[in-house]
Amino acid sequence: MNWPRELKIKPGYPLKDKTTFKIGGRAQFFCEPGDRRELNLLVKAAKGGKFPLFVLGAGSNLLVSDKGVKGLVIKLSSACFKKITIEDEFVRVGSAVTLAGLTKSAKERSLCGLEFLVGIPGTVGGALAMNAGCWGKSFGDFVKEVEIMDQNGKIKCLKRSQIDFGYRKSSLTKYIILSCLLKLKKGERAGIEKNTAGFMAFRRQTQDLAYPNAGCIFRNPDVPAGKLIELCGFKGRNTGDAFVSQKHANFILNKGRASSKDVLKLMQLIKKRVKSKFKLNLQPEIKIWK
Ligand SMILES: Cc1cc2nc3c(=O)[nH]c(=O)nc-3n(C[C@H](O)[C@H](O)[C@H](O)COP(=O)(O)OP(=O)(O)OC[C@H]3O[C@@H](n4cnc5c(N)ncnc54)[C@H](O)[C@@H]3O)c2cc1C
Structure with missing residues (x-):
């Protein structure tokens, strides 16, 4: 792919530290456009190259796959935004x-x-x-x-x-x-x-801020998801370094080197148990990029 030369495209850019969860692989391409003109060029180039576009904010509601993201991740960080x-x-x-x-x-x-x-x-x-x-x-x-x-x-x-x-x-x-x-x-x-x-x-x-996390993992059905997860006995349970918070059961904490695989596995276990106990389908609130 020939990106316009003036754009500072970074291939294979690590995303982990751009998220509050501190989890995830690399973006195939990453760019922080300097202004709206550069953003326009980027969008058109990505479209021409048929690359999916991902827009990253502070990464506080995101779980990025360990395998990273295929496409172009754009972060608006320059003064003009x-x-x-x-x-x-x-x-x-x-x-x-x-x-x-x-x-x-x-x-x-x-x-x-x-x-x-x-x-x-x-x-x-x-x-x-x-x-x-x-x-x-x-x-x-x-x-x-x-x-x-x-x-x-x-x-x-x-x-x-x-x-x-x-x-x-x-x-x-x-x-x-x-x-x-x-x-x-x-x-x-x-x-x-x-x-x-x-x-x-x-x-x-009420919230557990001691370890990297992405806020509430699941959307609340009519009752708070955290209460349902707690009633299923998940507080403190883990998959690898991904732990359900003791303080707020809808928070998953990265207590070291949790992978997205760990988090997704824990989410699956929670979903399954909540479904069988309460007949409710929990849906993720976080965005999952893969
Ligand atoms: C400790 C903690 C507490 C939290 N508490 C709350 C809470 O009380 N209430 C709540 O609602 N959320 C909460 N969150 C979740 C999160 O902070 C919010 O959802 C926040 O608004 C996400 O903003 P962000 O910039 O981090 O977005 P990101 O996580 O970077 O992105 C989230 C989504 O927004 C899209 N996006 C971001 N920027 C743009 C843009 N410029 N254009 C188009 N799309 C864009 C992304 O593509 C993605 O789909 C919490 C998170 C943490 C870690």
């Missing part, structure tokens, strides 16, 4: 901005609503793709419009009414998300700080 501009209650934010950066900027301008995102280790792009949320609130609720690049390299602006946001999913995963416009509300800075601290404390109390 990290801009935040705030006017009154409207925030325009690039997809590579971290949720920590976004919530900090909102707090500094006394804008409230996004405090529930504190502690979610993703980017704006990942949060839009996954409609990230917790405790009954979701990122999509604040979205006015989203700017995307399609598979032909064309940039479009999608209005909220053109986007489907569901429970930990959205219709945006078929695009490369570039930025979005959010509508927040004016609030009291002290109140925002108090809410943020409350959400963070609750997260520390």
